[in-house]
Amino acid sequence: MDQETQLDEAAVRALALAAGLALPAEREGLVAEQLGPWLSAANQLNRKMAAEEHRAVAPITAFVHPAGEGDES
Amino acid sequence: MSTTRTSSELVELPLARAAELVESGDVSPVELVDACVERIDAVDDQLRAYITVYRDEAREVARAQETMQRAGHRLGTLHGVPVALKDNIAMRGLRTTAGSKILDGWIPEEDATVAARLKSSGAILIGKTNMHEFAWGGTSANPHHGFVRNPWNPERFPAGSSGGSGAAVAARTAFGALGTDTGGSIRLPSAINGIVGIRPTIGRVSNFNVIPLAWSMDTVGPMCRTVEDCALMFNAIAGADPRDGATPNVPVTDYTADLRRGVEGVRIGVIPDYFFHHLQPPVERSVRDALATFEHLGATVVEVSVDNIHGNISAQLTIESCEPSAYHQRWLRERPEDYGDDVRLLLEIGEMHSAVHYLQAQRYRALLRAEFLEAFRSVDVFVCPTLPFTATKVGEMSVEIEHGVEEDMLAAIMQFTGVPSLTGLPSLAVPCGFDDDALPVGMQLIGQPFDEARLFRLGAAFQEATDFHTRAPTL
Secondary structure, three states: OHHHOOOHHHHHHHHHHHHOOOOOOOHHHHHHHHHHHHHHHHHHHHHHHHHHHHHHOOOOOOOOOOOOOOOOO | OOOOOOOHHHHHHHHHHHHHHHHHHHHHHHHHHHHHHHHHHHHHHHOOOEEEEEHHHHHHHHHHHHHHOOOOOOOOOOOOOOEOOOOOOOOOOOOOOOOOOOOOOOOOOOOOOOHHHHHHHEEEEEEEEEEOOOHHHOEEOOOEEEEEEEEOEEOOOOOOHHHHHOOOOOOOOOOEEEEOOOOOOOOHHHHOOOOOOEOOOOOEOOOOOOOOOOOOOOOEEEEEEEEHHHHHHHHHHHEEEEOOOOOOOOOOOOOOOOOOOOOOEEEEEEOHHHHHHHHOOHHHHHHHHHHHHHOOOOEEEOOOOOOOOOOOOHHHHHHHHHHHHHHHHHHHHHOOOHHHHHHHHHHHHHHHOOOHHHHHHHHHHHHHHHHHHHHHHOOOOEEEEOOOOOOOOOOOOOEOOOOOEEHHHHHHHHOOOHHHHHOOOOOEEEEEEEOOOOOEEEEEEEEEEEEHHHHHHHHHHHHHHOOHHOOOOOO
């Protein structure tokens, strides 16, 4: 695991505060244990996708036009 | 109507055969419904595969369909055949819970498009199947409606999240079922319960009025005992839906048309350093044997490399964390105690990723999809295991793939199903063996966008050459 994303309960408390989530203190340890490895992996993916060779890659997000939009009336 | 078949014999019929016998008048819809209800009553206290069984409603529909048929009118190809729906698929006027306590009293005002299409094709909806709460998990250990159990060994899990659909079909309580698949939730329980299931190309099947897990990856698909049955159900539900703007007007075909065409000349891709890495030995053995069967049938196996395949599990976990947490944000604040422990934890975690994590994962999807589309210049399909292990014990949150190493269940179970989920490619799960404890092993066939017909063709050829799909649990 990356040292940078080893989370403790205080870090989880700060993240919950930023998210506007009233996380009970007894859940902070549970969240830290599961979230730490996931954020490590996500940060590794961040580094991959930030590489120069992938600069032109756009995210898969879609703007969906509702049926009938643009039809001539 | 007349038949000499017992209820036990009727429930053993594949869906396609049951439909034929209804059409010929040899079996009545009422007989099929009664046989399924009898079977549900016999096994479901143990399996907990259903949340709601429509005993009276299904019989009423069956009687009406019998009358219609006597008058020479058939609704469609599934006329009179009982099937089940995962309980995150809305049915008008009937409780739809998504396996949750939060939606326990929800009565939808409209059918999901897939439910309406099944009804239009003549299928009789016999019940709603149990599932992992809100589809957010892979075990179907549901704290509100009971832990679903595996018909091959009720001490083992049925995978998930469509575990109820998988167990219901494998246990012969319905001729087919619908599941939903975000990160593997159709394919995983199909493999673990020894049945067939397809995750369609994203957009091939409508998600209208299906309770979402992660909008950008959710799909609906059939789960049946044979590839032919799956193709028949797929015929009924596939196609653009004006009520779901993510379903393009790509023409649908008759997905049963090519089932007998064989696999001569088909190029099968494998990615050796990923698809055959980190597996329980019986899984590796079964999938390698399946590849040999395909070669014997005339296909060629080609080794392919996909440079950026590593990273897919993280991308999947990030997207599958963030999107559900957006959907559930209000409930998580107002009713957190109404979630099961595991789902509550996942929803809390989803709130703590950054937007950059989410968008880099969505950019990774584009990268991985482009690499797979490029690889499809040299192969027609990919074959890999559906998951790296066979059924674990009910309720376990970790799994041992390599001796002595316990791994987190959620990440481990998505090792192979994440690729189609992220890339939007269709993927067919087909039974391909059993382990030493007689638990099923499944493989995945991954195809090009909207090329479900080719997957069905390969799957049917494999089932024609093997007998894994004909074996039944002894429950």
